[in-house]
Amino acid sequence: MKAIALFLSSFLILSLTYAQSPSTREMDRINWMEFAEFVPEKIQTVLLPTGTLEPHGVINNGADNTAPFAMAKDIADDLNAMIAPTLNYGITGSMANYPGAFQITEEAYGPFIRDILKGLARNGFKNIIILNGHGGGQTAVLQKIAGEVANELGVRTLVINWWSYASDVTLEVFKEDGGHAGLNETAYIQAIDPTLVHKERYNPNQATAYPKQGTWSAVPFPSSIGLYQEEQGYPNFDEEQAKEYFEKVNAKVLKLIQDTIAKWDLAGL
Template identity: 85%
Template structure:
């Protein structure tokens, strides 16, 4: 009887050991304070903070800028050994704010709010604060400035990644053309996450407008919810296999980069 119990006890001990090495969830709002204390910062020194906004995205959901970085964080968290902070769903929408369902947070409100979130993450012991940003424009500028301030003030290490521009080479590799705001790159990424959020039947080519060259013209609101980086490129003419390939390759590129940056911080002895 005792011999029969030995493999069971070994299996139970292995399960307990695994549980001690890995949290029950990588999402901060799904673990309790005791488990958090067991892992941060000794075992998990890094946190991923997805940021986005609510604004129109052609034929995909208004929350695409939240959907994308949230899914990305869940895909790469274990690989980069990070916890995931709750997504900041409201942002500085800018020239798309007039469209139905969009929300605009002023810079005056957004800047101190994101600053306090970063301070809270630092106070809770995270050494590396990585923002996976899903929305550009003025929001990028604020995120870059505030993260730099927090890094210098509190001695934490910060990184802001605009995934769609960082992965522009992946867009060209998979689709053989450029993308855009709500272009084929964003639309494909969302389709890989949840095809029910994409409504290609609503798409028309005249819904899209190429972004102007710098200094040529500007319009507020922007006249289209789809902004193409290159005239005639970026229409959602991809298939599911390409969407899935794009999703995996973008995530792999972002994950690899985060690990490289952390390794270089460590090699340089930066705290």
């Protein structure tokens, strides 16, 4: 009898624990009735991955989407967050003419992202965290719109460019700076899915250092690998470093989000 009672007690504890977490963190995979059971009473945070389609050296054109979505999946449990569907199209800029790239104008992108953020707020999320995988003009639009929606609707927004925020992690792991489709971004994708990395296609001449401000500009940008520093950031395809980088970047981003939410709460915002 004691064994049966112990089993039933353990089963009850597991059932209660399970009930505290949804069957999936992904908004496009969860049922609407289950969503209503968790948001906003039990879950108030949502992660929105944003990116674009553009060339990335020897990794996939959708690397800017692959990275933030994988990051969201890795940290969602720790944040008790849902994951909104990735916004896969963005403001590509100087690489828009490469094969497979897409360019969404700012005039179209701005109102669209605004409606997405307003929709997330309407669904009950208080903390809207944008995990952005693509920089350039897209960053400015995201920051502007996110700020406006936060003030308008009384929600709390945070926009993170993961590769910039984790630049110190790049230096820690690789002992040098990275680049667009360079050492750091290639490693991050390699840790997610090695089949997306085509080492056999790599040629160092595919890389060009980004120009210092006011020196030169070219459209299309002449290389699909853009280095942040001269002679630094060439991909090395090291599997162990890739895994280390992935884990340390995610840990740093996770802490930023946790600290920000804690400070919002402390301030009563």
